[in-house]
Amino acid sequence: MTAVTARAHPNIALVKYWGKADTALNLPATGSLSMTLDVFPTTTTVTLAPDAAHDEVVLNGAVREGVVRDRVVRFLDIVREMAGSRTAAVVDSVNTVPSAAGLASSASGFAALAAAASRAYGLDLDRTALSRLARRGSGSAARSVIPGFAVWHAGSDEESFAEPLDAPDLAMVIAIVNSEEKAVSSRDAMKRTALTSPFYPAWVSSTTETLSAAVQASRDGDVERLGRITETNALRMHAVIQSCDPPVRYLSPVSVALFDLAESLRADGLPVYATADAGPNVVFLCRPKDADAVAAAARPLAETMIARPGPGVEVLA
Template identity: 35%
Template sequence: MAEESQKWVLMVTAQTPTNIAVIKYWGKRDETLILPVNDSISVTLDPEHLCTTTTVSVSPAFDQDRMWLNGKEISLSGGRFQSCLREIRSRATDVHDKEKGIKITKKDWEKLNVHIASYNNFPTAAGLASSAAGFACLVFALAKLMNANEDHSQLSAIARRGSGSACRSLYGGFVKWIMGKDEKGTDSLAVQLADEKHWDELVIVIAVVSSQQKETSSTTGMRDTVETSLLLQHRAKEVVPKRILKMEEAIKNRDFASFAQLACTDSNQFHAVCLDTCPPIFYMNDTSHRIISLVEKWNCAAGTPQVAYTFDAGPNAVLIARNRETAALLVQKLLFCFPPKSDADLNR
């Protein structure tokens, strides 16, 4: 039945949203295990919007593991993909698809190869956490396919091996990545602080300043910062732990003023340590600066924060409005300050 058996394909599709850190992760204490120098907190976006869709399939006809990202084949030879595949494979259990008449035993998984097709519905590697959504989705889909019965927290630790911030995309709502203490990283995983219903009046607007891929990858940038910045350790050890406590409190109490103040200052401090790196890393540009000024002036004029901003490893602004009305006003203001190009401009 070898001929026959090679025809079957079993597949699973999953969709995972990206997440945006409001207390930033920047700097690893272990490069291979991807263990961070501080805790971080993020908000997971609505899966209807920025997300990765990944289909994983298995078939005896596949002679090697392969992956396609946005339709283009990419190499799976990197340590990060290999870590995730290895960790999930080692947790695979028996699968029995009665409808298709397929039986895969725990032992079979060691020999079977997978094909992975992943799509981002937003710019890749432009500082919008595409790798976070990507690895979280990959791990989740593989775990489902291979019937690996791990809870979300355990899966988050595996996704972390793919891309640190990916661990935070396994949950919705507000998520904390606990840095952990264990040398092997077993306690460096994500926990949910509050689910997506807890503070659902917040509206996130993403202003794409540039969809180009960033010049300095997060991995390289972080490594350079850890090696050269004289401010990073002070941030990681003295500043962030206090901010994490305050941010948890702000989220718990839906205290937008504190939330915004903490998110903005932490974003700025993350970019400050990038600038304190040798050679310096600039992720924000003049347009990012103008967006910050717009928000700062508005918040100052209103007497209390209306919008929080946060920037990841790129010039794109993630703006968090306190409610729908504020979000509508924000979009108005952005369109006024950054009018869309006329057709004439575009044809130049």
């Protein structure tokens, strides 16, 4: 019996992915830049089941049906096509990310699944090929293949993968405002933004420029420039999301208060910058030596967790 286990961690984007150039191949409208975390791993085992008629998907101990299962089966179909196989599989995944709360559970999930499934079906993919494959499951998963800081390139199927980026020594302080499932998935909200927001073309063109500036700031080790770019890019993403029809708003009053907190800590001389994904949680970017102070300042408003750059996807057994 072939069984392969892999582990991956979520990532938080400093320059966000929000919009697709191609839905079938999951190609992004712009490139993006992220830090893979050392917290909240997803561990996934793929076991080939030659006698089974159908795939089975188990998430956190519960057999899943419907859209969640369908998305995993479609991904396995891509792997089977690459491997020339028609064998069914059992996917058993344990996820420690608060699911669907904007902490990128699909990123760690599909990065771990890409590594475990490709190996179980006998493919020997290098990191670039694995990042391309993970992208097909969920765009942000392309970045969770890479340790630490990563840039995921826009472009063709061949060109669109993530690779490592030199970066200054940084930490993230995650402020968990709400870990409940969000009302509109990022996949649906992304589609709605591209179809209905009059600001979407400006988001795409400005983010393309922002990414080049962020890559340069990261290579230069310029924490303050990278931090300012991060915060501005996050607020621009939320602005374009809020401008779709019907509108979507992921930030809550507490999220806004946490963005204000970053500004007031900066006024006190602490270089800390806020970002938020498709949910109300806020993530602060700062130097590791300042992380405890940032967490202490945020704690009256939210539960906090300090993260550092983490490993890329790993095959465990």
